[in-house]
């Protein structure tokens with residue numbers, strides 16, 4: 195198959211994917227989104243001929259628009275623009291999870307620092323303030339007191355980008371020093387790991403210790419539901435274990451990194467992802483062939499009465 199790769203930096207994750215794709219003899223076209231341009235009529239060369247395009251852009255805005263353009267050109271893209279739109283924004287993600295009835299931390303959104311402080315006080319301390327867009331745990335604050343909350347809110351309002359005047363306040367979940375990451379393809383888990391740290395931020399990017407996690411049916415079910423809720427694709431579903439049992443889903447990542455997962459588990463993650471891509475492309479080709487057959491049958495049916503009459 196011909197695979198397009200939209201990127202701005204080739205991380206170890208992309209390297210794993212690229213070598214797996216090339217080892218299997220697939221042709222890969224890398225497109226640096228910093229150099230490409232996207233018009234309304236035709237896709238940048240050679241993406242139009244690709245069987246599938248992988249959006250691996252680092253920047254949220256690039257990822258959102260680049261995947262939207264691919265869909266506009268009718269080029270199959272992973273992940274879909276709908277998924278990118280939902281996952282790249284924590285408000286959208288929380289709403290999608292809540293609408294699907296998936297347990298997710300209690301969250302309140304406010305638009306001024308005064309109403310944000312009201313929301314924070316209603317949660318009590320500690321609670322969490324997150325930027326609506328961003329990853330790797332950056333600019334997340336665990337608020338331990340009213341005075342800390344006031345200071346952070348003032349900094350955000352005065353110094354922050356306009357996105358920082360959407361205040362996303364969340365209950366602090368008393369997790370057991372770790373959270374869980376499940377990598378899924380259209381809801382099917384490929385592998386899972388726990389990420390443990392003494393710090394309250396336990397994502398791998400902050401240096402947490404990773405270990406393979408044996409999926410239980412509940413995590414598997416929630417990962418599938420969370421994937422469906424955001425539109426499916428190649429996703430990293432993040433969950434926390436609750437003190438009284440059960441889980442809560444706090445994030446779904448759409449341009450998911452899997453280098454740490456690959457190192458933690460006994461699964462060749464890139465190989466599983468490429469298996470899924472191959473199956474996806476084959477299914478799409480079969481659908482297209484069926485549609486062509488149906489069109490041909492319809493054309494025969496259209497001409498049949500005339501033939502009979504002759």
Ligand SMILES: Nc1ncnc2c1ncn2[C@@H]1O[C@H](COP(=O)(O)OP(=O)(O)OP(=O)(O)O)[C@@H](O)[C@H]1O
Nearest residue numbers: 328329330331332364365366367373395396397445
């Ligand atoms: N409500 C919460 N209560 C307690 N801990 C939390 C809460 N939300 C997030 N965390 C911790 O903070 C870490 C980062 O959170 P989150 O995934 O929301 O941020 P992020 O910047 O989008 O990170 P990434 O994109 O790398 O997953 C999580 O791995 C988890 O350990």
